[in-house]
Amino acid sequence: MEAKYTANLPQVAYSAQQVQQYEEQAAKNSGTSLSNLMLRAGESLFSLFENDLVSAQHILLLAGKGNNAGDAYVLARLLYQTGRAVTVYSLCDTTLLTGDALQAYQAAYQAKVDIVTKRPCLDSYHVIVDGVFGTGFRGELPEQIQKLFSECEKVPANKLSIDIPSGVNGTTSVVAKGAFKADITMTFIALKQGLLTGKAKAHCGQLVYTSLGVADAFEQLAQPSATYMDHESLFSRLPSRSVDCYKNICGHVLVVGGNKGMAGAIRLAAEAALRAGAGLVSVATHPDNVACVLQGRYELMVHGIEDVQQLSVLMSKADVMVIGPGLGQDEWAQALFSQSTQFAKQVVCDADGLNLLAQTKKRYCCAVLTPHMGEAKRLLGVKSGVDEANRFELAAHLAKAYDANIVLKGPGTLIADESRININRSGCAAMASAGMGDILSGIIGALIAQGMKPFAAANLAVYIHGLAAQIAAKEGEKGLLASDLFMHIRRLLG
Ligand SMILES: NC(=O)C1=CN([C@@H]2O[C@H](COP(=O)(O)OP(=O)(O)OC[C@H]3O[C@@H](n4cnc5c(N)ncnc54)[C@H](O)[C@@H]3O)[C@@H](O)[C@H]2O)[C@@H](O)CC1
Ligand SMILES: [K+]
Numbered sequence: 494m495e496a497k498y499t500a501n502l503p504q505v506a507y508s509a510q511q512v513q514q515y516e517e518q519a520a521k522n523s524g525t526s527l528s529n530l531m532l533r534a535g536e537s538l539f540s541l542f543e544n545d546l547v548s549a550q551h552i553l554l555l556a557g558k559g560n561n562a563g564d565a566y567v568l569a570r571l572l573y574q575t576g577r578a579v580t581v582y583s584l585c586d587t588t589l590l591t592g593d594a595l596q597a598y599q600a601a602y603q604a605k606v607d608i609v610t611k612r613p614c615l616d617s618y619h620v621i622v623d624g625v626f627g628t629g630f631r632g633e634l635p636e637q638i639q640k641l642f643s644e645c646e647k648v649p650a651n652k653l654s655i656d657i658p659s660g661v662n663g664t665t666s667v668v669a670k671g672a673f674k675a676d677i678t679m680t681f682i683a684l685k686q687g688l689l690t691g692k693a694k695a696h697c698g699q700l701v702y703t704s705l706g707v708a709d710a711f712e713q714l715a716q717p718s719a720t721y722m723d724h725e726s727l728f729s730r731l732p733s734r735s736v737d738c739y740k741n742i743c744g745h746v747l748v749v750g751g752n753k754g755m756a757g758a759i760r761l762a763a764e765a766a767l768r769a770g771a772g773l774v775s776v777a778t779h780p781d782n783v784a785c786v787l788q789g790r791y792e793l794m795v796h797g798i799e800d801v802q803q804l805s806v807l808m809s810k811a812d813v814m815v816i817g818p819g820l821g822q823d824e825w826a827q828a829l830f831s832q833s834t835q836f837a838k839q840v841v842c843d844a845d846g847l848n849l850l851a852q853t854k855k856r857y858c859c860a861v862l863t864p865h866m867g868e869a870k871r872l873l874g875v876k877s878g879v880d881e882a883n884r885f886e887l888a889a890h891l892a893k894a895y896d897a898n899i900v901l902k903g904p905g906t907l908i909a910d911e912s913r914i915n916i917n918r919s920g921c922a923a924m925a926s927a928g929m930g931d932i933l934s935g936i937i938g939a940l941i942a943q944g945m946k947p948f949a950a951a952n953l954a955v956y957i958h959g960l961a962a963q964i965a966a967k968e969g970e971k972g973l974l975a976s977d978l979f980m981h982i983r984r985l986l987g
Contacts, residue, residue: 513628534705536567537679550578620651620652628663639670661693664686666689666883722918724919748774749776756781759778762935764793771939774939800828813942814836818931821845830850841934861898913948917959
């Protein structure tokens with residue numbers, strides 16, 4: 494079933510707890526009530542069926558016992574009253590319903606909506622609507638609900654989640670085992686940060702936002718917990734080039750890595766730095782790799798490093814150092830890493846650079862660290878008090894512990910410094926191919942070398958990288974070679 498959704502998402506995000514805390518006051522300040530908001534939520538969901546899911550005639554709604562179910566009962570009544578075949582499968586005894594949810598249930602019941610407590614066969618529905626848990630979900634999903642959701646995944650019906658896919662935590666992005674997998678999620682009142690990153694992002698499918706008419710009042714009550722930055726504002730922070738500029742004033746990036754047998758990673762990072770506009774790019778690599786890294790990319794200045802003094806000389810000439818791609822962790826790598834910590838300017842540290850950083854007490858004076866979840870956990874070590882599955886907590890904690898900008902890779906990459914977190918908008922699982930991370934670190938290095946602040950550079954680099962990967966994938970370059978991104982990176986940066 495073809496569906497066309499517009500996802501005009503706001504540029505600020507909040508925790509699900511903030512939504513719970515302020516929704517009632519926001520409703521009051523907007524001259525309305527929570528029960529009215531539930532009606533509006535149901536109506537907004539209904540509009541999806543009127544505009545996008547027009548051919549859906551057989552609809553199954555799964556209902557829990559909270560207000561998320563209340564939204565489902567309002568929707569069920571509206572769908573039924575317009576002639577669709579509607580069944581609500583209540584996962585709880587309906588005598589447990591209270592408050593607004595009870596009222597919504599009663600209205601649906603009186604309108605003669607088919608409400609059952611025995612599991613129907615899932616095969617014949619065009620759409621399955623998940624109204625089981627929303628912002629009130631805590632902990633783990635009961636096993637029988639996991640089973641039901643797993644059966645839902647097997648049938649071809651479109652899956653629509655109300656507010657939050659059941660089992661996803663809208664604050665932390667932690668996804669409980671067996672959580673509902675939606676094709677579309679319509680979320681209300683405020684954009685919940687937990688839906689925008691990590692595995693949670695995949696569980697939402699297409700995210701659609703509806704303010705229920707209280708966004709202004711809500712924004713006056715609550716401080717955003719994260720931004721969801723507009724890319725236009727990022728591009729405007731890229732320094733423009735004057736007609737009389739030359740290579741020496743466009744930044745000199747030193748790329749360090751490429752141990753024996755790992756020339757590819759360092760070459761990708763170095764070429765990415767060139768493509769992203771660095772005036773000069775030097776490479777410090779294993780002597781065996783010099784010819785190979787230089788091959789076909791003669792703009793690079795490639796040096797085989799036998800002792801750390803050679804690296805020291807290169808460091809003295811560079812504006813930014815990118816360390817880690819293909820670095821390895823042997824003696825040669827450790828010596829280079831150790832020397833690199835003397836660098837007094839901006840460092841971008843990736844891959845084995847991060848692993849070596851995790852193993853020592855040495856720190857960079859100013860760094861952008863670009864870990865994936867595994868590396869992030871290693872960087873964290875055994876420090877207690879941080880929920881390792883909570884991407885927001887992890888990124889914020891690392892920014893503090895390492896006094897660095899953090900790029901926590903993965904879908905909806907998080908970019909954090911000590912005081913803020915931005916969630917990347919380009920929305921692509923771009924890191925899923927070999928070499929993608931190497932390219933990202935090269936772009937970040939080049940943007941900093943050209944004068945961008947590290948936080949903005951990291952954000953723009955992640956955005957460009959994701960977009961380039963999306964374009965490359967759309968153009969049918971199957972398997973998505975990392976190097977397919979290069980042409981698009983150059984074009985996107987204008
Ligand atoms: N009138 C209102 O208050 C409005 C509520 N809205 C909807 O209401 C939702 C929030 O409603 P609620 O706060 O009632 O919460 P939920 O509807 O998310 O569910 C809470 C219920 O689930 C149970 N529960 C939580 N975790 C569980 C677990 N792991 N296993 C088993 N049971 C579990 C709780 O005990 C509670 O009974 C929002 O997501 C949104 O969909 C919106 O319609 C806006 C207006
Ligand atoms: K839900």
